[in-house]
Every structure is written in C-alpha cells, then in structure tokens.
Amino acid sequence: MSKVDYLVGTNKFKIQKFLNNRKDDLVALSTWDLAEDNSDNINLFEDLSSFSLFTTKKLIIIKNAQLLEHKYPEQLPILINFIHQEEPDIELILLSDTPLSYQPNPNDAIYVDDFSEDELKSEVEEMVKNHGLSIEANARKSLIERLDGELFDIGNYIDIISNSIDTKIITLRNVEAIVPKKIEDKIYILTDALIKNHKNAYEIYLDLYRCFNKDMGRLLLSIAKAALNYILLIKYLDQQLSDDQIATKLNFKSSARVYMMRKDIKANTYELCCKLYHQLANLDYNLKSTGEFREVGLDLIILEYLNH
Numbered sequence: 001m002s003k004v005d006y007l008v009g010t011n012k013f014k015i016q017k018f019l020n021n022r023k024d025d026l027v028a029l030s031t032w033d034l035a036e037d038n039s040d041n042i043n044l045f046e047d048l049s050s051f052s053l054f055t056t057k058k059l060i061i062i063k064n065a066q067l068l069e070h071k072y073p074e075q076l077p078i079l080i081n082f083i084h085q086e087e088p089d090i091e092l093i094l095l096s097d098t099p100l101s102y103q104p105n106p107n108d109a110i111y112v113d114d115f116s117e118d119e120l121k122s123e124v125e126e127m128v129k130n131h132g133l134s135i136e137a138n139a140r141k142s143l144i145e146r147l148d149g150e151l152f153d154i155g156n157y158i159d160i161i162s163n164s165i166d167t168k169i170i171t172l173r174n175v176e177a178i179v180p181k182k183i184e185d186k187i188y189i190l191t192d193a194l195i196k197n198h199k200n201a202y203e204i205y206l207d208l209y210r211c212f213n214k215d216m217g218r219l220l221l222s223i224a225k226a227a228l229n230y231i232l233l234i235k236y237l238d239q240q241l242s243d244d245q246i247a248t249k250l251n252f253k254s255s256a257r258v259y260m261m262r263k264d265i266k267a268n269t270y271e272l273c274c275k276l277y278h279q280l281a282n283l284d285y286n287l288k289s290t291g292e293f294r295e296v297g298l299d300l301i302i303l304e305y306l307n308h
Contacts, residue, residue, distance in 0.1 A: 004083050005110065007111075008099055009112035011115070013115075014113075019061065028059070030060050033063040033064060035067060057089050058089060059092075060093070062095065065095060065100060066096040066097055068102075083102075115151075123154075124143065127154065131159075131162040134168065142175045143158075143175050146182055146185070157178065161174055161178050164254065188260070194272075195268075195269055195272040220280055220284055223276075224276075229261070230269060232249070233246060243262070
C-alpha cells in the first residue's frame with residue numbers, strides 16, 4: 001500500500017508538530033481542506049495521480065478528510081484505490097476529526113487528543129530548552145495556567161520572555177511580569193474578536209461574564225478600557241513611539257501586551273474601537289445616572305458587533 005498517515009483528533013498543536021516533522025525541502029507539498037467550499041477541491045484527486053517534475057517526492061495533506069464521503073462520494077473510490085496501490089513517490093496525510101470508515105486498518109490511526117498534564121509540562125520544557133533556557137517549576141505552572149495550556153500562545157510568550165531576560169532561567173517573576181493574567185488576556189481577545197467580527201466573540205463574552213461573577217458593570221468597564229487602549233495605541237504608533245514607550249504610557253507591566261495588540265491592528269480598527277468605546281461609555285452613563293443596569297444593554301452591543 002501507499003505511504004498514508006491517518007491523524008484523528010482536533011489537537012492543532014500535535015497536528016502541526018507532526019506535519020513539521022514530515023515536511024522536507026525536497027518534498028513538493030500540496031494541502032487541501034474539504035471543509036472549504038472550493039470547487040478546486042476536485043483537483044486533489046488529480047493531484048493523487050500526478051508526479052512532481054522538480055522533486056523526488058510529493059506530500060499531499062487532506063484536512064477534514066471525514067467530509068470526503070459526504071461532499072465527494074463519487075471520488076471516494078479514487079482515494080481508496082490510491083491507498084491500496086503502491087505509490088512510493090507520493091505520501092498522503094489524512095487529517096480527520098473522527099475515525100474514517102474507508103481507513104483499511106483503524107489501528108493505524110494516530111490519535112491527536114488533548115494533552116495530559118505531563119505532556120503539557122514536557123512540551124513547555126522542550127520549548128524552553130530550544131531557547132537554551134530552563135524554567136522553574138512554579139514558573140512553568142503559572143505559564144500554563146495563565147495561557148490555558150494553549151501551546152501556540154505559550155510558545156509565543158516563551159519567545160518574548162527569552163528576549164527580555166538576561167539569565168538562563170525563567171522565573172515566576174519573569175512570567176508574572178510579562179504574561180498577562182487569563183481574565184485580562186480574555187478581555188483583549190474579546191475586544192479584538194468584536195472589532196474583527198469573529199463568530200466566537202459571544203462565546204468569549206459569556207465566559208468572561210462567568211469570570212466576573214456576573215458583575216456586568218465591571219465587565220463593561222474592562223471592555224471599554226481595552227477599546228480605549230487600542231485607540232491610544234494607534235495614536236502612539238502614529239507618533240512613532242517604541243513598544244516600551246507605549247507600554248509606559250498605557251501603564252502596562254511590559255511591552256509584551258503592546259506587541260500582541262499591535263499584531264491585531266487592521267485598517268478599520270481605530271474606527272470600530274471608537275464606536276465600541278462610545279457605546280460602552282453611554283451604557284455606563286445610564287448605569288450611573290439611573291442606578292440600574294440592564295444586562296440586555298451590553299448583550300445588544302456585543303450582538304450588534306457580530307452583525308456589522
């Protein structure tokens with residue numbers, strides 16, 4: 001049979017790590033995502049039977065392979081035929097959320113599930129080691145907790161920390177000074193999701209609602225502060241201030257927050273943040289002038305941004 005790998009699960013970090021270990025400069029790479037409504041997806045079946053002119057091997061990655069039977073049932077025999085025949089110069093990786101019915105041997109699947117606690121610790125240790133550093137146990141624990149075990153985010157912050165310290169050991173103090181607390185981070189994630197109209201914004205909002213113990217007034221002020229900081233950040237960037245200077249002006253503990261916010265800025269960020277800030281300010285005024293807070297007020301603002 002051809003060289004085929006079956007990855008079953010949704011752990012994006014494990015999947016990416018597996019793919020990174022398989023990619024080679026001498027391999028022609030093509031990637032297809034069956035979740036996308038793309039008429040070009042039909043060409044992937046031609047891809048299975050074509051050879052690269054400039055490299056010795058071809059690597060084909062099919063994402064959301066579980067959709068093949070439903071979206072392209074007439075093409076399924078082509079894939080099954082490819083799997084069963086010998087194609088030494090073409091390798092195939094099937095990424096699927098669930099086990100595949102057309103997989104010859106279910107025992108061949110590589111399951112990419114959530115990390116165990118020990119696996120998380122090991123991955124963080126490996127990332128730190130790759131920077132030529134070590135990390136204290138309590139610092140590692142805080143890093144994982146503050147970033148909800150999201151290894152892509154953890155990797156980004158390890159990069160930032162490694163460029164911010166003069167020693168070879170990451171301490172708890174380093175983590176606390178640079179990595180934001182989870183709730184604070186989620187406030188900025190929500191603000192960014194709102195101005196970009198991300199579909200998960202309302203889910204983040206509900207999670208923060210629980211984090212704030214249903215204190216809608218405090219949540220409102222926190223979102224307004226994040227929106228205002230985006231507005232000020234853009235003004236300071238126009239003044240060509242450095243990240244460290246901006247961090248001082250915004251009263252951030254370090255420039256890491258500035259760096260993360262700066263990456264999120266788009267052409268219409270300033271306009272949308274101004275609109276969001278004024279809406280929240282008006283809602284806050286009504287709260288203070290009437291002594292009453294209608295939860296539906298903030299709900300409607302959030303939902304409006306999801307429909308703009």
